[in-house]
Amino acid sequence: xxxxxxxxxxxxxxxxxxxxxxxxxxxxxxxxxxxxxxxxxxxxxxxxxxxxxxxxxxxxxxxxxxxxxxxxxxxxxxxxxxxxxxxxxxxxxxxxxxxxxxxxxxxxxxxxxxxxxxxxxxxxxxxxxxxxxxxxxxxxxxxxxxxxxxxxxxxxxxxxxxxxxxxxxxxxxxxxxxxxxxxxxxxxxxxxxxxxxxxxxxxxxxxxxxxxxxxxxxxxxxxxxxxxxxxxxxxxxxxxxxxxxxxxxxxxxxxxxxxxxxxxxxxxxxxxxxxxxxxx
Numbered sequence: 574x575x576x577x578x579x580x581x582x583x584x585x586x587x588x589x590x591x592x593x594x595x596x597x598x599x600x601x602x603x604x605x606x607x608x609x610x611x612x613x614x615x616x617x618x619x620x621x622x623x624x625x626x627x628x629x630x631x632x633x634x635x636x637x638x639x640x641x642x643x644x645x646x647x648x649x650x651x652x653x654x655x656x657x658x659x660x661x662x663x664x665x666x667x668x669x670x671x672x673x674x675x676x677x678x679x680x681x682x683x684x685x686x687x688x689x690x691x692x693x694x695x696x697x698x699x700x701x702x703x704x705x706x707x708x709x710x711x712x713x714x715x716x717x718x719x720x721x722x723x724x725x726x727x728x729x730x731x732x733x734x735x736x737x738x739x740x741x742x743x744x745x746x747x748x749x750x751x752x753x754x755x756x757x758x759x760x761x762x763x764x765x766x767x768x769x770x771x772x773x774x775x776x777x778x779x780x781x782x783x784x785x786x787x788x789x790x791x792x793x794x795x796x797x798x799x800x801x802x803x804x805x806x807x808x809x810x811x812x813x814x815x816x817x818x819x820x821x822x823x824x825x826x827x828x829x830x831x832x833x834x835x836x837x838x839x840x841x842x843x844x845x846x847x848x849x850x851x852x853x
Contacts, residue, residue, distance in 0.1 A: 577735035588743040592702040596751045601766065601805070608751050612699040614707070614819055621824035623706040630713050637714075638722045652728035662729045663736060668788070670720045675784050675791040677716065682781035689831045696817035696827070698810040700773050705745035709831060744787050749773075760800065764789045771799050774806035 574580065593610075602608055643649050654662055681691040690709040697704040724733050748769040756765045764785045772783040782799035785792045792798040811817055818826040 577732045581735045581739045584739050585742045589702060589746060592746045592750050592752070596702060599753045601751045601753045601770065608699045608701060612701070614697060614699075614823065615703065617819070617823040617827075618697070618703045618707050622708070623703065626710060626713070626824075627706070630710060630717070634714065634717050634721060637718050638725045642722055643725050646726065648726040649728045655728040655730075659730050659733065659736075662733055666723055666729070666733070667737070667740075670723075671786060671788045672791065673719065674716065674786050675788075675795075678784040678786070679781065679797070681712075682784075685835065692811060692815075692817070693827050693831065695773060696811055697773070698808070699751075700749050700770055700809050701751045702746045702749060704773075705749040710828065711831075740787075748786070760789055761793055762790055763787065768792075768798070768800050770809075771806055773809045775808045775810045775812050776806070 575583075596608075597610075600607060654665075657665075678691075681687040690712045693709045694705075694707055694712070697707055720737070721734060723729070724737070744764075748764050748766055750766050752766055754766050756763070756767065759765070760768055764783075764787055768783045768785075768789060772781075782797055783789075783792055784797055789798070818830050820826065
């Protein structure tokens with residue numbers, strides 16, 4: 574078998590093409606709302622978030638874990654889990670991190686500061702195989718450092734970083750895909766598009782439901798599952814009529830927009846009311 578340095582990008586690209594094909598053949602959205610392939614924000618999500626940001630943050634997170642955390646602690650020298658089989662290393666870290674992600678994800682929907690770095694992910698109006706890539710750089714740094722640092726510090730297999738990277742990328746494309754999937758009882762265990770697309774509904778974004786990323790069991794355990802039969806989300810994106818910045822420089826504007834004043838919308842509304850009153 575080829576080394577994971579070669580195999581991982583081949584698997585990710587192949588999976589992307591597979592998702593694209595399935596979206597064309599078995600679309601989730603009805604014909605009258607059929608999503609375009611080159612939908613709004615496609616270039617931003619593909620070039621800036623998927624290619625540029627993923628590459629740059631990958632180098633940054635590797636530097637944080639290897640050159641800062643491990644160099645400062647030396648924990649990897651203890652080889653705490655090096656003797657475990659690869660499947661056990663992956664399984665334990667997979668479940669532990671997914672449990673963390675569930676609760677951090679819930680917190681992002683309730684804490685106004687954390688919501689600022691998460692709302693970019695919810696701003697896409699067309700949820701598809703590419704939509705999951707739109708995530709604020711700070712959110713990625715927090716979550717992926719917490720995810721990958723234990724691999725290094727506990728002395729996990731060197732391949733584990735790449736294997737988990739493939740799982741993260743392919744699963745992210747799958748749960749955001751515009752594919753008409755019916756998982757049945759499996760949706761109680763692993764997360765799929767039919768549940769996660771409700772999480773992106775513009776009518777339910779603020780309340781928050783279906784926080785699970787890879788495992789759906791957390792939503793069932795903690796009462797945050799929402800999966801009505803025979804219904805589909807009517808629209809996606811931010812709720813409350815919030816207009817998220819798009820355009821040729823969208824990536825940079827979206828990051829700048831995350832640090833706007835919390836009272837900015839209110840101030841703008843008040844100014845508009847004063848202008849209207851003065852015009853009467």
